[in-house]
Amino acid sequence: MSAPNVSVGKPLPHDAAHLHVTGTARYVDDIPTPTGTLHLAFGLSDQACGTVTAMNFDAARTAAGVIAVLTAGDLPFANDVSPSNHDEPLLATGTVHYIGQPIFMVIATSHLAARKAARLAEITIAPETPILTIDQAMASNSRFEDGPRIYTKGTPDTALPKSKNRLTGSLGIGGQEHFYLEGQAALALPGENGDMLVHSSTQHPTEIQHKVAEAIGLPMHSVRVETRRMGGGFGGKESQGNALAVACAIAARHTGQPCKMRYDRDDDMMVTGKRHDFRVIYDAGFDDQGRITALDFTHYARCGWAMDLSLPVADRAMLHADNAYHLEHIRITSHRLKTNTQSATAFRGFGGPQGIVGIERVMDHIAAHLGRDPLQIRRANYYSDDNADQTTPYQQPVTDCIINALTERLTTSANYHERRKNINEWNAKNPVLKRGIALTPVKFGISFTLTHLNQAGALVHVYQDGSIHLNHGGTEMGQGLFQKVAQIAASEFGVPVSQIKITATDTAKVPNTSATAASSGTDLNGMAVLNACQTIRQRIADHLATLYTCPADQITFQNGHVKVGEQTFTFAQAAQKTYEARISLSATGFYKTPDIKWDRIKGVGQPFFYFAYGAAITEVVIDTLTGENRILRTDILHDAGQSLNPALDIGQIEGGYVQGAGWLTTEELVWDDTGALKTHAPATYKIPACSDRPDIFNVALWDQPNPAHTIYRSKAVGEPPFMLGISTWSALADAIQSCGPIYADLQTPATAEAVLNAITRTKGDG
Numbered sequence: 001m002s003a004p005n006v007s008v009g010k011p012l013p014h015d016a017a018h019l020h021v022t023g024t025a026r027y028v029d030d031i032p033t034p035t036g037t038l039h040l041a042f043g044l045s046d047q048a049c050g051t052v053t054a055m056n057f058d059a060a061r062t063a064a065g066v067i068a069v070l071t072a073g074d075l076p077f078a079n080d081v082s083p084s085n086h087d088e089p090l091l092a093t094g095t096v097h098y099i100g101q102p103i104f105m106v107i108a109t110s111h112l113a114a115r116k117a118a119r120l121a122e123i124t125i126a127p128e129t130p131i132l133t134i135d136q137a138m139a140s141n142s143r144f145e146d147g148p149r150i151y152t153k154g155t156p157d158t159a160l161p162k163s164k165n166r167l168t169g170s171l172g173i174g175g176q177e178h179f180y181l182e183g184q185a186a187l188a189l190p191g192e193n194g195d196m197l198v199h200s201s202t203q204h205p206t207e208i209q210h211k212v213a214e215a216i217g218l219p220m221h222s223v224r225v226e227t228r229r230m231g232g233g234f235g236g237k238e239s240q241g242n243a244l245a246v247a248c249a250i251a252a253r254h255t256g257q258p259c260k261m262r263y264d265r266d267d268d269m270m271v272t273g274k275r276h277d278f279r280v281i282y283d284a285g286f287d288d289q290g291r292i293t294a295l296d297f298t299h300y301a302r303c304g305w306a307m308d309l310s311l312p313v314a315d316r317a318m319l320h321a322d323n324a325y326h327l328e329h330i331r332i333t334s335h336r337l338k339t340n341t342q343s344a345t346a347f348r349g350f351g352g353p354q355g356i357v358g359i360e361r362v363m364d365h366i367a368a369h370l371g372r373d374p375l376q377i378r379r380a381n382y383y384s385d386d387n388a389d390q391t392t393p394y395q396q397p398v399t400d401c402i403i404n405a406l407t408e409r410l411t412t413s414a415n416y417h418e419r420r421k422n423i424n425e426w427n428a429k430n431p432v433l434k435r436g437i438a439l440t441p442v443k444f445g446i447s448f449t450l451t452h453l454n455q456a457g458a459l460v461h462v463y464q465d466g467s468i469h470l471n472h473g474g475t476e477m478g479q480g481l482f483q484k485v486a487q488i489a490a491s492e493f494g495v496p497v498s499q500i501k502i503t504a505t506d507t508a509k510v511p512n513t514s515a516t517a518a519s520s521g522t523d524l525n526g527m528a529v530l531n532a533c534q535t536i537r538q539r540i541a542d543h544l545a546t547l548y549t550c551p552a553d554q555i556t557f558q559n560g561h562v563k564v565g566e567q568t569f570t571f572a573q574a575a576q577k578t579y580e581a582r583i584s585l586s587a588t589g590f591y592k593t594p595d596i597k598w599d600r601i602k603g604v605g606q607p608f609f610y611f612a613y614g615a616a617i618t619e620v621v622i623d624t625l626t627g628e629n630r631i632l633r634t635d636i637l638h639d640a641g642q643s644l645n646p647a648l649d650i651g652q653i654e655g656g657y658v659q660g661a662g663w664l665t666t667e668e669l670v671w672d673d674t675g676a677l678k679t680h681a682p683a684t685y686k687i688p689a690c691s692d693r694p695d696i697f698n699v700a701l702w703d704q705p706n707p708a709h710t711i712y713r714s715k716a717v718g719e720p721p722f723m724l725g726i727s728t729w730s731a732l733a734d735a736i737q738s739c740g741p742i743y744a745d746l747q748t749p750a751t752a753e754a755v756l757n758a759i760t761r762t763k764g765d766g
Contacts, residue, residue, distance in 0.1 A: 006490070006491055006494060006558060006559065007486075007487040007488075007490040007491045007496070007497050008487050008488060008491045008644050008645075008712050009642070009643060009644065009645070009646070009712075010487070010645065011645060011646045011647030011648075012483060012487065012497060012645055012647065012648075013483075013647065014478075014480050014483055014648065015480075015482050015483040015486060015502055016229065016476075016482075025229065026228060026229075027182050027185070027201065027228075027229065027230070027231055028182075028185040028186065028187055028199050028200065028201045028262070029182070029185050029262055031187060031199055033187065033258060033260060034189070034258050036257045036258065037187075037257065037258040037259065037260055038067055038107050038108065038109060038251065038255060038257050038258070038259045038260070039107075039108055039109070039110055039111040039113070039114045039259070039260050039261065040105050040106065040107055040108075040114055040244075040247055040248060040251055040259060040260070040261040041105065041106050041108070041111070041114035041115045041117070041118045041261070042102035042103075042104070042105050042106075042118065042243075042247070042267070042271070043060075043102065043103050043104040043105070043106065043118040043119075043121050043123065044099075044100050044101065044102060044103065044118075044267070044270065044271065045092065045096035045098070045099055045100065045101040045102075045103055045123075045125065046099060046123075046125070047096055047099065047125040047127045047675075048096075048097075048098055048099050048127075048130035048132065048340040048341070048674060048675025048676075049095075049096065049097060049098075049127065049128045049129065049130035049131070049340045049675070050095070050096055050125040050126050050127040050128050051094060051095050051096075051125065051126045051128070052092065052094055052095065052096065052103065052123060052124070052125055053124045053125065053126050054122070054123075054124040055071065055103075055104070055121065055122070055123050055124070056121065056122040056123075057069045057104070057121050057122075059120040059121070059122070060106060060117045060118065060120040060121040061117075063108075063113070063116060063117040063120055064113055064116075065108040065109040065110055065113030065114075065117070066106060066107070066108045066109075066113065066114075066117045067107045067108060067109065067255060068106075068107045068251075068254065068255065069104055069105070069106050069107070069117075069121070070091070070104060070105050070107070070250070070251070070254065071091055071103070071104045072089060072090075072091040072092060072093045072094075074254075075090065075091065075215070075250060076215075076216065076217060076250070076253065076254075077214065077215055077216060077217040078211075078214040078215050078217075079091060079093065079215075080211070080214065080215075081211055081242035081243045081246050082239075082242075082306060082307065082308065083204075083207060083238070083239035083242065083308060083309060084307050084308060084309060084311070085144075085306070085307035085308075087306045087307055088306040088307075088308065088343065090102065090215070090243055090246050090247060090250075091103060091104060091105065096125060097305035097306070097340055098304065098305045098340050098341050098342055098343075098675060099270070099674070099675050099676045099677070100267075100270035100271045100342060100677070101271075101305075102243065102271065103123055104118075104121065104123075105118075105247050105251070106118045107251045107254070107255060107259065111260075111262070115264070130339075130340035130674075130675045131338070131339050131340050132339055132340060132341060132671060132673070132675050133302075133339070134279050134300045134302055134337060134339075136339070137302070137337035137338060137339050138300070138335065138337065142337060142338040142339065143335060143336055143337050143338055144303060144307050144310060144311065144336045144337075144338055145311070145336055148298075148333045148334055148335045149314070149315070149318070149333075149334045149336070149601075149603070150331065150332070150333050150334070150603070151318050151331070151332045151393055151394055151603030152330070152331045152332075152393075152603070153327070153328070153329065153330050153331075153391070153392075153393040153394075153395065154294075154328050154329030154330065155329055156294045156295065156296050156329045156330055156331045157331075158329075159285060159293055159294035159328070159329035160283060160285045160293075160294040160296060160329070162285075162293070162294075163285025163286060163287070163293045163294055164285075164286070164287050164288060164293075165285065165286050165287065165288070165366075165369065165370075166283070166284065166285050166286075167282075167283075167284050167286075167362075167365055167366065167369055168281075168282065168283045168284075169281075169282055169361065169362075169365055169745070170279065170280070170281050170282075171279070171280045171282075171357070171358060171361045171747065171748070172277075172278075172279050172747045172748065173277060173278040173279070173280060173354050173357055173358075173748050174277050174663070174664075174667070174668060174669060174748050174749045175274040175275045175276060175277035175302075175344065175669045176274055176275035176347055176662075176663045176667050176669070177269055177274055177275075177667065177669065177679075177685055177687075178232070178233075178234045178235065178236030178237075178272075178274070178275075178347060179232075179685070179687050180230070180231060180232030180233055180234060180236055180237065180477075181231045181232050182201060182230060182231025182232060183201075183262055183263045183264070183265060183268045184201060184237070184240060184241055184244050184262065184263045184268055184272065185200075185201045185244065185260075185261065185262040185263075186198060186199065186200045186201070186241065186244040186245040186247075186248045186260070186261050186262075187199040187200075187248060187258065187259070187260045187261075188212075188245070188248035188249045188251070188252040188258065188259050188260075189252065189258045190252040190253065190256060190257070190258065193222070194216065194218055194222060194253065195218075195222045195223070195224075196212060196216060196218075196222065196223050196224070196249050196252065196253070197224050197225075197226070198212055198223065198224070198225045198226070198245050198248065198249060199225075199226050199227070200225055200226075200227055200241050200244070200245045201227065201230045201231070201237055201241060202225070202227055202230070202237050202238075202241040202245070202475070203230070203233045203235070203237045203238045203241075203475050203477065203515050203516045203517055204237075204238050204239070204241075204475075204513075204514075204515035204516070204517075205225040205226070205227050205473075205475065205505050205506075205507050205513060206225070206473075206507055206511070206512055206513045206514070207238075207239065207242065207515065208225045208241060208242060208245045209223045209224070209225045209507045211242045211245070211246050212225070212245055212246055212249040215246045215249055215250055216249050216250065216253050220507075223249075223507070224506065224507055224508045225245075225506070225507045226504050226505070226506045226507075227475050227476075227504060227505045227506075228476070228504035228505070229475075229476045229477065229478070229504075230475065230476070230477040230478070231477075231478065232477055232478055233475075233477035233478075233516075234347060234348045234477075234659070235345065235346030235347040235348055235350065235517060236272060236273075236345065236346070236347065237477070238309070238345065238346040238515050238517050239273075239308055239309060239345055239346065240272045240273060240345055243271075244261045244262070244263070247259075247261055248260060248261050265681060265682070266680050266681050269677065269679075269680040269681065269685070270342075270677055270680050271342070272342065272345070273304060273308060273342050273343045273344045273345030274342060274344055274345070274347070274669060275344065275347035275353075275663070276301045276302060276303060276310065276313055276314070276317075276344040276347075276351065276354065277301075277302050277344075277669070278299055278300060278301050278302070278317065278354040278358075279299075279300040280297060280298070280299055280300075280354070280357070280358035280361070281297070281298040281300075282295065282296065282297050282298075282358065282361070282362050283295070283296040284296075284362050284365070284366065286366050288370070289380055290366050290367065290370055290372060290376065290377035290380050290381070291380050291381060292325065292327055292362070292366075292381055293328070293329065294328075294329040294330070295327055295329070295330045295331075295362070296330070296331050296333075297321050297330070297331070297332045297333065297358060297359075298332075298333045298334075298335070299314065299317055299318065299321075299332065299333065299334040299335065299354070299355070299358070300335045300337060301313070301314045301317065301334065301335065301336050301337060301344075301351075301354075302337055302339055302341070302344065303336050303337055303338060303339070303343070303344050304338075304339055304341045304342050304343035304344045305338065305339065305340055305341065305342070305343050306343040307343075308343045308344065308345045309345055309346050309350075310336055310343075310344060311336060312350070312351070312449055312450060312600075313344070313345075313346065313350055313351035314334050314336045314351055315334075315351070315449055315600055316349075316350050316351035316352050316355070316445075316449060317334065317351035317352065317354045317355035317358075318332045318334050318355060318393075318394075318603070319352070319355065319392075319393075319394060319445060319449070319607065319608075320351070320352040320353075320355035320356050320443075320444065320445070321355040321356075321358060321359055321393065322359060322392055322393050322443075323355070323356045323359045323360065323441065323442070323443055323723075324378075324382055324383060324401075324403045324441040324442065324443040324613070325359060325363075325378075325381040325382060325383065326381065326382065326383045326384070326390050326398075327381075327393060330393045332393060340675050341671060341675060341677075342677070346517060348656070348659065348718070348719050348722045349444075349719045349722045349723065350517070350518065350719070352444060352445075352719065352723065353660065353663070353722060353723055353726070356442070356723050356726060357664070357726055357729075357748065360440050360726055360730060363377050363378050363381070364438075364730055364733055364734075365743060368737055368743050368744070369743070373420060374438060374439075374730065374734065375411070375416070375420075375438075375439050378407075378439070378440070378441065379404070379407065382401075382403050382404055382407070382441070383398050383401045383403060383443070384401060384404070385401045385402055385403070385404045385405055386401075387401075393603075394603050394604055394605065394607070395604045395605065396445075396605065396606045396607065396608065397606075398443075398611065399707075400610055400611055400706075400707050400708065401443075401611075401613070402613050402639060402702065402704065403441050403443060403613050403615070406441075406613055406614070406615055406637055406639065406702055407439065407441065407615050409637060410439070410615050410617060410635060410636075410637040411439065411617070413635065413637070413698075413700070414617045414635035414698070416437070416439060416617055419437055419619065420437055423435045423436065423437055423619070424738075427735075427738040431624070432623065432624055432625060433621055433622070433623060433624070434621070434622050434624055434735045434736070434738050434739060435619065435620065435621050435622075435632070435735055436619070436620050436621075436622070436731040436732060436733070436734030436735025436736070436737075436738070437617065437618070437619045437620075437731055437734060438617070438618055438727050438730035438731040438733070438734050439615055439616070439617045439727060440615065440616060440723075440724070440726045440727040440730050441613070441614070441615045442612070442613060442614040442615065442616075442638075442720055442721075442723040442724060443611050443612075443613055444519075444611060444612050444613075444719060444720040444723065445607060445608030445610075445611055446518070446519055446520065446523065446608055446609055446610055446611065446612055446715070446716045446720075447518065447520065447593055447596050447607060447608045447609045448514065448517070448518045448520060449518075449598060449600065449607045451596055451597070451598055451607075453514040453515070453518070454514070454520065454524065454592060454593035454596060454609075455512075455514060455524065455590070455591065455592040455593070456472065456473050456474070456513065456514065456524035456525045456527065456528040456590070456591050457472065457473050457510040457511065457512070457513065457528050457588060457589065457590050458470075458471065458472040458473070458510060458525060458528035458529040458531070458532045458588065458589035458590075459471045459472070459509050459510055459532065459586075459587075459588055459589075460489065460529060460532040460533055460536060460586070460587055460588075460589065461585065461586045462493075462536055462540075462575050462585040462586070463575070463585070464572075464575055464576050464579040464585070465572050465575070465576070466495070466499065466570065466571045466572025466573075466574075466575045466576075467499060467501065468489060468493065468495070468499055468500045468501065469501045469503060470485065470486060470489050470500055470501060470502055470503065470529065471503050471504075471505070471506060471509045471510055472485060472505070472510055472525040472528055472529055472589075473505065473510045473512075473513025473514065473524075473525055473528070474505065474513075474516045474521040474522075474524070474525035475505045475516040475521075476505075477516065479521070479648075479652060479718055480645065480648035480651070480652070481516065481521045481522055481525070482502045483497075483502075483645065483648065484522050484526065484644045484645050484648065485502075485522065485525055485526050485529050486500040486502050487644060487645060488526050488529055488530055488533070488644070488711065488712070489529055489533050491712075492530060492533035492534060492537060492557075493533060493536075493537060493557055493571060494556070494557030494558040494559060494560065494561070494562070494571065495557075495560050495571050496560060499560075499571075510588075518719070519612070519716035519717070519718040519719040519720065520593075520716060521718065522644065522711060522714065522716065523593070523609075523710055523711060523714075523716055524591055524593070525591075526644075526711035526712075526714075527589075527591035527710075527711050528589040528590055528591040529589055530589065530591075530711060531589035531590060531591055532587040532588055532589030533587075533589070535587040535589070536584075536585055536586070536587045537557060538552070539578065539583050539584065539585070539587075540562070540574050540575065540578045540583075540585075541555045543577065543578050543581050543583055544562065544564045544569075544574060544577065544578075545564070547564075547577065547581075548564045548565055548567060549565075550564050550565040557571070562574040593609050594609070594709075595609060596608065596609055609708055609710075610706060610707070610708035610710070610715070612639055612640075612641075612715045612716055612717070612720040613638075613639040613702070613720075614636065614637065614638035614639055614653075614702075614720055614721060614723075614724055615636070615637055615638075615724070616634060616635070616636045616657060616724035616725075616726075616727040617633075617634065617635045617636075617727060618631060618633070618634045618661075618694070618727040618728045618730075618731045619631075619632045619633045619634075619731060620632060620728065620731040620732055620735055621735070622732060622735045622736065622755055622759075624739055624759050626752060626756065627751075627752035627753060627754070627755035627756030627757075627759065628752050628755075629665075629732060629735075629750075629752065629755055630695075631661065631692070631693070631694040631695070631728055631731075632694065632695055632696065633694055633695065633696035633697075633698075634657065634694040634696070634697050634698070634727070634728075635698045636653060636657060636698065636699045636700070636721075636724055637700050637701075637702055638653050638699070638700075638701060638702060638717070638720070638721055638724070639701075639702040639704075639715060639720075640653075640701050640702070640714065640715050640717045641704070641705055641706035641710065641713050641714040641715030642704075642705040642706065642712055642713040642714050643701055643714060643717075644711070644712060644714045646701060649701060649717045650699050650701065652717045652718060652721060653699050653717065653721040653724070654697065654699055654721075655721075656718075656719070656720070656721030656722040656724065656725070657721055657722075657724045657725050658688050658692070658693055658725065659688070659722060659725065660721075660722040660723060660724060660725020660726060660728075661688060661692075661725035661728040661729075662687055662688035662692070662725070663725065663748075663749065664725060664726065664728060664729040664748045664749055664750055665688075665728060665729065665732070665749055665750050665751065666686040666687070666688060666692065666749065666751065667685065667686060667687060667688075667749055668685070668686075668749045668751055669685070670684075729746070729748060729750050732746060732750050732755060733746040733750075733758070736755065736758045736759050736762055737762060739759050739762050739763055740759075740762035740763035740764060741762070741764070742761060742762045742763070742764050743761075743762065744758045744759075744761065744762045745758060745761055745762075746758040
């Protein structure tokens with residue numbers, strides 16, 4: 001029995017592309033609501049830290065359209081929306097911990113009425129001194145673990161003093177707003193016996209199901225969560241959607257009517273968590289060739305007021321502190337600090353980018369000290385492509401490395417060395433406009449570091465007319481997961497993708513799903529769907545083999561037909577015959593990632609199934625008088641294994657690069673000294689625009705299958721490309737370094753102001 005991969009590997013468009021461009025793709029806010037649907041809005045704290053001493057809701061309750069105003073005391077069961085530590089109440093319980101924390105919720109007949117009424121409440125808060133910065137948190141010992149987490153390999157305390165050269169430095173790494181195009185939204189529809197149907201814009205329907213069930217005092221089987229698609233997630237809808245879904249379910253239970261909630265953009269940015277901002281301190285020892293002999297990193301992660309996902313985020317930053325470099329002696333110390341700011345949360349890369357930026361800074365600093373091309377220093381420290389004995393700082397063997405060959409091909413195809421020579425000549429002649437170029441690599445581990453999340457389920461139906469219904473636990477946020485999984489199903493049955501019906505993620509169809517995160521959506525759900533399809537295909541083959549006296553292993557499924565010996569049937573005919581024989585054409589599938597084990601306390605094990613690799617060369621120009629800058633050209637070679645869909649993978653690479661470049665250049669989050677976020681709208685927070693993309697943008701895929709046994713030997717391509725954007729920041733630092741003899745010390749985000757400040761420092765003028 002065989003089924004050639006007729007659909008896998010084809011550059012098919014996104015399954016909903018035509019809906020996206022025509023504006024007919026349905027998101028939560030587009031779902032037609034029943035008559036009588038009510039709308040919710042939160043009343044938010046205007047203090048970063050304090051005690052609520054009085055609340056007066058008279059004006060809010062009597063405002064036009066208001067049905068009810070609820071506080072923590074009105075909640076029937078659990079008042080918790082935390083994904084981890086049960087430290088994040090839906091509504092504040094006497095104390096507030098950041099500006100923007102929900103204190104009460106208004107239920108009204110319209111979205112506008114709810115928002116207006118929320119502003120009429122009188123909340124009196126006795127303020128206390130907030131902890132806002134990393135320094136303040138360290139001084140107060142305000143943290144989420146008793147002490148720092150420390151991972152060690154080798155003997156850095158012995159190796160550092162013996163190193164021939166030694167450098168120290170400090171790098172501030174800014175946070176980042178997710179800025180998904182579709183804001184947070186939820187709709188709850190009450191059913192009989194207290195049952196609740198929730199439509200949620202979430203990457204984690206099962207967590208929504210769990211939190212809603214707790215909040216309304218029912219088992220999980222009484223709550224059904226459905227997610228057809230999100231208009232972007234980037235990690236910002238892994239846990240941040242809990243509050244809206246729980247609020248809607250509580251309000252629906254309270255009123256008996258459907259309830260809906262969506263954040264306006266300002267509220268969305270004020271209430272929800274961001275990427276963790278970091279400070280990285282390093283002490284690096286190295287030889288005259290730039291080879292690192294010992295390294296001591298200290299990470300300070302500003303986590304915000306609640307734990308959320310901060311511990312695994314900070315863990316992953318430690319796990320990626322080596323990036324693509326083999327480090328024999330290293331210590332990584334991580335402080336997870338509690339502050340009176342929004343609770344930082346998951347964001348594409350999940351801490352990995354912060355860890356990688358730290359080591360890339362070290363490479364650039366060493367290069368500047370030795371007067372070498374930074375690419376020479378990077379290549380001197382790479383993991384070997386053929387050394388089975390090399391291990392990461394957490395003792396995982398690196399046996400699949402391709403970074404040397406990948407770098408060689410990219411530098412050749414992008415003409416790196418000739419361009420480096422030309423840039424040096426340009427900079428020697430031009431005092432105002434300076435150019436820079438940098439190649440930065442990526443080695444990114446694929447798997448959830450919380451081991452039990454590495455599982456997925458699927459449900460596949462084949463109908464008697466040959467049409468196929470597909471459901472799995474992954475969610476679609478624009479990344480093309482549904483199309484890739486449909487291509488897998490089509491290939492297994494040997495039918496066109498048009499024969500596959502892709503349906504909304506639904507907790508009533510596939511239970512106990514993991515979040516679509518950690519770049520594992522296709523790896524996990526694709527394998528689960530493969531498992532279900534193979535079960536059904538085997539049943540069809542076994543029946544036809546018996547019916548026509550043909551060995552089952554000689555039956556083929558291809559081009560919409562099933563060949564049984566000398567006879568050929570359409571797939572629909574084969575399905576009909578199997579149905580008439582009373583053989584099930586429905587199957588569940590399941591997959592769990594093999595070969596992973598991890599002790600996060602000791603920092604030892606194999607947390608990742610495999611690594612994805614890539615590299616980017618970026619060329620920039622800066623104006624030394626203003627700090628303004630542009631990306632001139634970017635060349636990327638990225639490892640997607642045996643790509644399931646090259647068009648979608650290249651799209652993810654392009655988008656990841658631009659988002660990563662935006663994080664390190666234009667996207668600046670600013671809080672004032674009261675803890676108020678000042679950059680809470682598009683007018684004050686700048687994501688990259690179309691004009692910020694490279695003028696020349698070349699993206700190619702590495703053409704080798706994944707040595708690990710993944711779905712058709714593909715590799716994850718959601719998060720790894722994000723780190724390719726680091727090359728933009730490194731190229732800016734390269735351009736700045738040409739301005740003077742002192743190390744540029746470019747901080748992030750490298751806004752025009754930061755670039756100008758770094759130029760001043762490298763000239764020795766300030």
